[in-house]
Amino acid sequence: MTEPTNSEKGILHPREQARHRSLNRLAAGPEAGRFVEWYWIVEWDLDEPYTAEVLPFPAVNVTFEQPGGAFVNGVCTRKFERELRGRGRAFGVKFWAGGFGAITGLDVGSFRDEVLPLSAVFPDGDRLTDLVFEAESDVRRRAVFEAFLHDHLAPPDPSYELVREIVSTMAADRSLARVDEVTERFDVPIRTLQRLFRRYVGVGPKWVLRRYRLHDGAELLAQGEVAELAELSASLGYFDQAHFSNEFKQQIGLTPAEYAARAAAERQITYR
Incomplete structure (x- = not known):
């Protein structure tokens, strides 16, 4: 596996954010890596709310968050703001630009600036969500997602x-x-x-x-x-x-x- 970047590009006020939440990344496996750039994990435990700001990449992300659920986040053309409160955690999958469209066959422009339930894109998305939430570690969550992705991989394009x-x-x-x-x-x-x-x-x-x-x-x-x-x-x-x-x-x-x-x-x- 190629180690993911530690670049702070896209993260606005990165030093300030680092005082309010942790960010870790995991590399994608060789097969999934044709479509997935990296996995990201954000955790926070705050006494006071904090608004994290990101200038998003031209990429689709799939996010799993408790409480909340699982979502497909289309390419966001605006600054993204998320208020972090209390204690929380998110496990995300950042696709390469074009990667999500190549796997699904979807016109990615059709859900630009939209957030869709994972089950709206993958009929078996609810089962995947349960398996991700049940996994005992982020490495295991990656394995669960990549096993799911294996069944949906597209031929070379x-x-x-x-x-x-x-x-x-x-x-x-x-x-x-x-x-x-x-x-x-x-x-x-x-x-x-x-x-x-x-x-x-x-x-x-x-x-x-x-x-x-x-x-x-x-x-x-x-x-x-x-x-x-x-x-x-x-x-x-x-x-x-x-x-x-x-x-x-x-x-x-x-x-x-x-x-x-x-x-x-x-x-x-x-x-x-």
Whole structure:
């Protein structure tokens, strides 16, 4: 198994969140790993409520939570906020971009920004939920889910493999800022690319590029690694600092300068 990333991309105010909840990840097995990127486990035990914020990846997640149940979370195009209260725990499955659509045959764009009961997608989802809740460890929960997934695995799909390669490149290469650069690199017509992203990813290629560049910007700001916002904006492919700042605030709720200041204050609290 390839160990999952310990990156904090997508997690807003990561140091602050770490003081209120724990986050662990498990790698996917070789067979399931064609479709599942990693498993995540969040636990909290709080005296006061805390709102955790995430700028989601372009991916479908399946979540198991007690109390609550099991759900399929479509690609979320907005900032995701979850109020954590008391004591709780969630076990989640993060699919590769396109992975859930490849397994189910569903048009992932049809449930973008929606949360569906697991049983609405898999008729035997209630039985899976019971088995996951009965498992005595997260490693066992992974095994239960992957045994279930084995019975639903799709045959090799060249279109999905292409989508996964394109999305992985978008995430890793900060120099990619425009869709025409993607179509040129992969020699895929724009209409074909848009159709594939709608079917497998649930959002368009332009949205995916912008989301990954915002992930990059927020991560660098949280780490205190940005000296000049104008330079950061240019490195992420924005026309100018104003365009970056406007989109950042629209999606995250703070300007880049405000986000960086909050992160700097949190670093002082963490290491004082």
